[in-house]
């Protein structure tokens with residue numbers, strides 16, 4: 084068992100309170116765009132994901148806690164969470180992710 | 195016969211260091227409010243809705259807890275129900291919000307005594323040390339895979355609620371843990 088930091092509760096909670104909710108920053112085409120786009124583009128939006136090996140931006144749902152969705156950067160190789168952030172915030176840059184990694188390591192060394 | 199007695203959960207345990215009691219019937223409401231309306235709704239309803247997530251307020255008859263950024267639960271003595279029904283119906287007309295009467299959705303337990311946190315930690319991974327879970331903190335979390343609401347009402351006293359259909363399961367769980375002490 085491990086803990087996940089919820090950016091809304093602003094504390095770490097047991098993983099059993101959370102559910103994975105797919106790749107993050109996937110923007111749904113507007114109703115107008117949907118009528119104009121090809122079947123191929125629509126199926127790409129619906130079904131095709133990058134399935135990244137390594138740092139993955141993904142959505143999580145604190146369903147047995149505050150009930151909010153949020154975004155996370157998780158390493159799919161080690162299953163370690165690098166950072167979590169609130170819904171609606173922009174995709175994290177490499178620099179931000181690296182800073183979070185460094186911060187995590189410092190916190191760990193301190194404790 | 196009250197609704198609580200109808201599912202037959204008796205007062206289940208009483209010892210010096212641990213006491214588990216089924217709470218009598220309560221009036222309950224689930225509130226989903228827009229943040230810009232909260233101040234006005236507090237004024238209109240007289241409810242002491244906490245501003246901070248996982249915070250709670252308690253008067254003699256009414257507990258208000260904030261479970262999510264826009265979600266509150268109100269747990270009140272049944273004597274307050276007629277008044278609250280009326281007040282909250284008025285609030286839901288005046289504001290864009292969702293207010294649902296859920297009195298009979300939950301059953302509540304009071305768990306108290308120096309071993310109270312220990313008993314809760316058998317089925318719930320929440321850190322219940324006083325600095326991490328101070329008096330007044332209120333969370334929705336899990337107890338043995340059942341969704342619960344947990345409020346610390348005192349250093350050695352907790353208010354725990356679950357959905358009614360989980361009531362017998364939690365009661366049996368408490369009883370089994372206690373019997374193996």
Ligand SMILES: [Zn+2]
Pocket residue numbers: 089090091092093145148149150151
């Ligand atoms: Zn949360």
